Amino acid sequence: MQQTNIEMEDIHWLMDILQHIDVGLVVLDKKYQIQLWNGFMESHSGISPQKAKDQCLFNLFPEIPEEWFRRKSDPVFQLGSRTFTVWQQRPYLFHFGNYRPITGQAEHMYQNTTIIPLQSINKEVSHICLIVYDVTDVAVNQSIALLK
Amino acid sequence: MNLNVLICDDSSFARKQMARSIPSDWPITLHYAEDGEQGVEAIRAGKGDVVFLDLTMPNLDGYGVLEAIRREDLPAMVIVVSGDIQPDAQERVKKLGAMAFIKKPIDAEKARTVLIQYGILTEV
């Protein structure tokens, strides 16, 4: 019984971490419908998890070019290998404002993303997880360095 | 009379791994070749009734060995054991007369399954 309690506690911790980690986490199914939407995504988009749930990513965020994103995520579904995008390819996937609206120099948040496969019990990749990193500082600093 | 089995691979680790995967209850005489040229020679000398053949090797690669076997009409049952798992590679070796294809890394289970499937080994 005690074992079960610890496990339940673990799950609570994991949920808390998922909610508060300063990285965007989105789980998508094969139809690109949102299955998980963490606190970072909610805060920056203003869209609640309840509203995001089961919505197609491309409908909810028309700024994401569907063909481009499918090219990056198809290999994850089909080959089970993770893929990466960097801000040099596209400054951002989600059009979020700068995390520092007063002192920040960029208009918007620059993002790197990683797409990882999530296997179901039968080893098939049924879902993917999109991880969104805020790399605004890196991007701004590199752009300034290039100008010099 | 024991069956002569030849392991043809340029990597000593791969030869060892292959030898370990061969069923221990199979009464055979085991021979080794370290590249394709040695492999063809061994087959000519009657040491390769059954051949476990790698594809990427120096001097003469596995495709070259298969061509030589066909050209000289050598009596060898070839099982290709390769890391090149592209469907194209499997098709090519089958066309060149290989009997079966096993994906590396090899293990005892894979070896036994193929040997039984092609009737080389009878299950006890």
Add this chain to the structure above:
Amino acid sequence: MKVNACLVNEDQRDCYQELVNVAMGQAADHLARLVGAYVVLPIPKVSLIDNSDLNMAMHDAKRDTSVSAVCQGFIGSGIAGEALLLFKDTSFASLASLLKYQGPLNRQMELELLMDTASVLIAACINGIGEQLEIRFNQGTPVILGQHCMVDDILNSRQDKWQKTLAIEIHYTLEQLDVDCDLLLLFSEESVKKLNQRIDFLLD
């Protein structure tokens, strides 16, 4: 290239080569499925090189040609390394048509092509090695080292913190197509010691 017998002996080197052979086959299979063409597999080159040799290794890989390159760090069970992928710039035209990219072949599209192929090749190769050694590797975000530059320019800006490294070179080409890239896997000296322990376990 200097081979340091102290760090890796011949049996270990042979074992590394075979592990990479299997891993790069899996990576080639992934690339082949992505582009729909047959990937020609070479024999991988495993060597111990020191700092100055890296220049040579990369020069051998791409002498006097304009290249674009991306690198990615990976780490698992305390074993750290970097993957470097160098594409001959003449490869992109063929890649664009294989991957059915529409539009003008400019730097931006080349960057997409570089990232798409790098993601697939590097991940599959690293995972392939990891599976055989029972190491789960994490991958960092890829970093673009440069587009349309000479190998020297890529290396000149790098720091020289390390002395010796285990280098694995894989030269991928597509059959009958002008697509040519080199994948270099580099492990730090500390990591080689830990890797050797796992290799010795396999050799026993």
